Amino acid sequence: MEVNTDLHVHSKYSQGVSNKMEIPVIASESEKKGIDIVGTGDILHPQWMRHVEETTTGKGLRKYENTYFALTTEVEDKNRVHHVLIFPSMQAVEAAYHDFKQISKDIRREGRPRINASGAKIAEIAEKHGILIGPAHMFTPYTGLYGNHKSLQECYTNCTDVVSFAELGLSADSRMASQISDHDKLSLLSNSDAHSPWPYRLGREFNKFQVKNWSFKHLSKAIRKGPELNLGLDPREGKYYRTACNKCHNIYTLKKAEKLSWRCNNCTGLIKKGVKERVKELSDQEPDNHLEYLYLPPLSNIIQILEGHSSPNTKTVQKRWNKLHRKLGSEAYIIVEAKIGEIKKVDDEVAEAIRKFRMQDYDFKEGGGGKYGQIIL
Ligand SMILES: [Zn+2]
Numbered sequence: 001m002e003v004n005t006d007l008h009v010h011s012k013y014s015q016g017v018s019n020k021m022e023i024p025v026i027a028s029e030s031e032k033k034g035i036d037i038v039g040t041g042d043i044l045h046p047q048w049m050r051h052v053e054e055t056t057t058g059k060g061l062r063k064y065e066n067t068y069f070a071l072t073t074e075v076e077d078k079n080r081v082h083h084v085l086i087f088p089s090m091q092a093v094e095a096a097y098h099d100f101k102q103i104s105k106d107i108r109r110e111g112r113p114r115i116n117a118s119g120a121k122i123a124e125i126a127e128k129h130g131i132l133i134g135p136a137h138m139f140t141p142y143t144g145l146y147g148n149h150k151s152l153q154e155c156y157t158n159c160t161d162v163v164s165f166a167e168l169g170l171s172a173d174s175r176m177a178s179q180i181s182d183h184d185k186l187s188l189l190s191n192s193d194a195h196s197p198w199p200y201r202l203g204r205e206f207n208k209f210q211v212k213n214w215s216f217k218h219l220s221k222a223i224r225k226g227p228e229l230n231l232g233l234d235p236r237e238g239k240y241y242r243t244a245c246n247k248c249h250n251i252y253t254l255k256k257a258e259k260l261s262w263r264c265n266n267c268t269g270l271i272k273k274g275v276k277e278r279v280k281e282l283s284d285q286e287p288d289n290h291l292e293y294l295y296l297p298p299l300s301n302i303i304q305i306l307e308g309h310s311s312p313n314t315k316t317v318q319k320r321w322n323k324l325h326r327k328l329g330s331e332a333y334i335i336v337e338a339k340i341g342e343i344k345k346v347d348d349e350v351a352e353a354i355r356k357f358r359m360q361d362y363d364f365k366e367g368g369g370g371k372y373g374q375i376i377l
């Protein structure tokens with residue numbers, strides 16, 4: 001069967017996360033979004049671990065009502081690189097917690113703990129407990145693997161083979177990542193890194209897998225094989241897509257930025273290298289054009305653009321979203337599967353906008369320097 005998965009979210013125990021990030025809310029919003037398996041996030045956090053245990057049932061994959069939960073977390077290593085971990089069972093969570101707590105000061109209180117060890121050491125612990133591991137949002141400056149290292153090998157050293165996936169992050173897609181031959185063996189995941197449960201955050205990027213059964217074993221197989229389809233933002237919408245000034249977001253070419261020694265000549269802010277240029281630097285082969293990546297923003301954002309609102313969280317936007325959801329079903333169904341004619345019967349203008357997105361018939365103001373790009377329909 002086909003399942004939609006989002007394997008990187010955070011609980012209310014991570015910094016800057018909505019206090020609505022609790023299992024019952026995540027489950028019901030996942031259902032609205034059309035996400036079948038969602039990560040618990042933060043599973044090493046003792047209180048969150050207990051909350052997950054108390055609210056869900058099952059072994060490797062836990063369940064709350066109609067939503068399955070994979071046991072996941074994100075950790076930060078001593079070089080500030082982020083990694084996503086997917087656990088086979090609660091026992092593995094507890095065993096890994098025991099190992100990590102010796103080398104972490106904040107694991108008892110922080111949803112995304114800082115582990116005072118290298119990526120290699122974290123991968124070694126992951127392997128010991130049968131945990132899947134891969135770099136989170138790997139191209140992101142500051143906390144992505146390629147923001148700190150030149151290669152997977154440099155980060156994971158003798159444990160590089162343990163890594164089974166890599167997360168693309170909002171500013172990259174699978175075609176961009178496929179230009180680096182180190183990624184040939186890895187499956188490329190698109191997850192949301194959501195800090196709140198609403199369908200314009202949760203599942204704003206997700207993976208479609210083919211799985212045989214609702215179990216960790218089958219999910220793990222599917223992850224290793226790679227998704228059938230990635231869905232997410234157009235990388236140009238990502239806030240680190242282009243090389244740009246951190247302060248005024250002026251976009252620069254790599255040459256110009258180097259010439260200016262990475263100082264903005266508009267406002268003297270620092271210029272941050274974009275994912276586009278970073279990929280170019282690292283690439284050693286042609287992109288794989290067979291990888292399927294659908295560029296679709298969340299439905300609320302599509303409606304927001306039509307309404308000209310600055311946030312998707314307005315009454316008007318949510319009213320239109322609710323009507324579409326009531327008549328047609330989950331958001332993933334509406335944006336990916338539904339026939340345009342079917343959507344037209346409910347909301348003519350939204351149907352036309354979705355058609356344009358599916359055809360990539362839109363313009364962009366590219367993101368960079370920490371500022372999201374802007375879609376112009
Ligand atoms: Zn992160």
Ligand SMILES: [Zn+2]
Pocket residue numbers: 245246247248249250264265266267268269
């Ligand atoms: Zn500037």
